[in-house]
Amino acid sequence: DTGVSQDPRHKITKRGQNVTFRCDPISEHNRLYWYRQTLGQGPEFLTYFQNEAQLEKSRLLSDRFSAERPKGSFSTLEIQRTEQGDSAMYLCASSWTGKNTEAFFGQGTRLTVV
Amino acid sequence: GENVEQHPSTLSVQEGDSAVIKCTYSDSASNYFPWYKQELGKGPQLIIDIRSNVGEKKDQRIAVTLNKTAKHFSLHITETQPEDSAVYFCAAIPKGEKLTFGTGTRLTIIP
Numbered sequence: 001d002t003g004v005s006q007d008p009r010h011k012i013t014k015r016g017q018n019v020t021f022r023c024d025p026i027s028e029h030n031r032l033y034w035y036r037q038t039l040g041q042g043p044e045f046l047t048y049f050q051n052e053a054q055l056e057k058s059r060l061l062s063d064r065f066s067a068e069r070p071k072g073s074f075s076t077l078e079i080q081r082t083e084q085g086d087s088a089m090y091l092c093a094s095s096w097t098g099k100n101t102e103a104f105f106g107q108g109t110r111l112t113v114v
Numbered sequence: 115g116e117n118v119e120q121h122p123s124t125l126s127v128q129e130g131d132s133a134v135i136k137c138t139y140s141d142s143a144s145n146y147f148p149w150y151k152q153e154l155g156k157g158p159q160l161i162i163d164i165r166s167n168v169g170e171k172k173d174q175r176i177a178v179t180l181n182k183t184a185k186h187f188s189l190h191i192t193e194t195q196p197e198d199s200a201v202y203f204c205a206a207i208p209k210g211e212k213l214t215f216g217t218g219t220r221l222t223i224i225p
Binding site: 004 | 120146148150155156157158159160163203207212213214215216217218
């Protein structure tokens with residue numbers, strides 16, 4: 001499978017715990033995005049990387065959220081001290097800036113904070 | 115930044131009829147407009163896209179039109195089938211920037 005892969009698919013955590021999600025992009029893609037989606041809404045931009053550089057972070061991204069892409073390949077999104085409002089689907093997408101810009105999404109990680 | 119509006123939020127059509135979903139964008143620098151289909155519990159799937167140097171693009175039963183002057187673009191699905199039922203999102207992206215999504219349209223095909 002050469003698509004975007006996200007792990008885990010589902011995560012249930014207690015309020016106050018830390019969680020980390022992983023995204024493996026399509027191998028030749030240099031750009032990687034994180035989005036958050038709540039029920040009935042469109043994906044909201046969180047942050048994106050070009051290679052290992054984090055180019056932009058949304059104002060939605062509080063200090064409890066941190067993302068990394070240490071070697072320009074996979075990325076991790078960590079949420080510290082989770083709150084019930086963090087419950088959402090976290091989507092990762094990747095694209096190649098040198099060609100046609102199509103962004104392909106993974107299946108997402110559904111986070112439930114109880 | 116870019117702002118994308120999408121209408122309608124819900125749409126029901128009889129199987130075999132056509133469905134049209136419309137989006138408007140605010141940033142005249144946007145030059146790439148993809149459409150995504152999202153089924154329950156899955157990530158968005160790219161179904162068609164159009165670039166600013168083209169006015170229309172078609173792929174089998176799906177077509178997209180772009181009016182740069184009016185800053186709007188539309189998705190057209192003809193001969194709808196039950197498997198077309200899903201949530202559809204439009205998006206816009208200025209060159210080198212991030213995707214900004216519309217709020218989505220829940221399309222229901224009535225058998």
